[in-house]
Amino acid sequence: EIVLTQSPGTLSLSPGERATLSCRASQSVSTSYLAWYQQKPGQAPRLLIYGASNRATAIPDRFSGGGSGTDFTLTISRLEPEDFAVYYCQHYGSSVLTFGGGTKVEIK
Amino acid sequence: VQLVESGGGVVRPGGSLRLSCAASGFTFDDHGMSWVRQAPGKGLEWVSGINWQGGSTGYVDSVKGRFTISRDNARNSLYLQMNSLRAEDTALYFCTRHPYANGYYYYMDVWGKGTTVTVSS
Numbered sequence: 001e002i003v004l005t006q007s008p009g010t011l012s013l014s015p016g017e018r019a020t021l022s023c024r025a026s027q028s029v030s031t032s033y034l035a036w037y038q039q040k041p042g043q044a045p046r047l048l049i050y051g052a053s054n055r056a057t058a059i060p061d062r063f064s065g066g067g068s069g070t071d072f073t074l075t076i077s078r079l080e081p082e083d084f085a086v087y088y089c090q091h092y093g094s095s096v097l098t099f100g101g102g103t104k105v106e107i108k
Numbered sequence: 109v110q111l112v113e114s115g116g117g118v119v120r121p122g123g124s125l126r127l128s129c130a131a132s133g134f135t136f137d138d139h140g141m142s143w144v145r146q147a148p149g150k151g152l153e154w155v156s157g158i159n160w161q162g163g164s165t166g167y168v169d170s171v172k173g174r175f176t177i178s179r180d181n182a183r184n185s186l187y188l189q190m191n192s193l194r195a196e197d198t199a200l201y202f203c204t205r206h207p208y209a210n211g212y213y214y215y216m217d218v219w220g221k222g223t224t225v226t227v228s229s
Binding site: 035037039043044045046047050056088090092093094095096097098099100101102 | 142151152153154157166168202212213214215216217219220221222
């Protein structure tokens, strides 16, 4: 089972700033089977990125994913007010799916 | 495209519950499905998944032997039978869709709003 570690736990930034979130896997993730989700309070998660770098339908291009092997990043190029939320990475491609612990992006 | 969960509630330790998920707006048997849970104030945990026909299923270790996932494609419905419930099973349970039919080994592209399960004496 692949364990995903997200950092930092909390990121305090201002609107308009760039956010870089990290997701590190305990072993290499084959074929970049990594996804990112956004969750706002009281809402279900929403798929942002799959295959490490592919934006899901209707996701703005200020969201981008990158990385390979064991190190992956989610970048929000310019934070909008609606982007302040918790972000989770997820590994797939095996019989057990795992999530990282999450990174909270809060308004500074 | 919509997933609507039901069946949550308050149950005593050792009790049982059956969660249901009604799917609409898409061809249900074109997709694998999973249940994901979130304990109060905590992160996401995948619980169980199933392929389009029910022939392939998987579970997180903590629920193996206690939970059973199933689906009824004629009713466009997904289920989770939960037995021998424990306090640590208390969570919001989300029904989720995978993009492909052949398994649950994928990301989740559609999520329901969830149903709450509370295990308490």
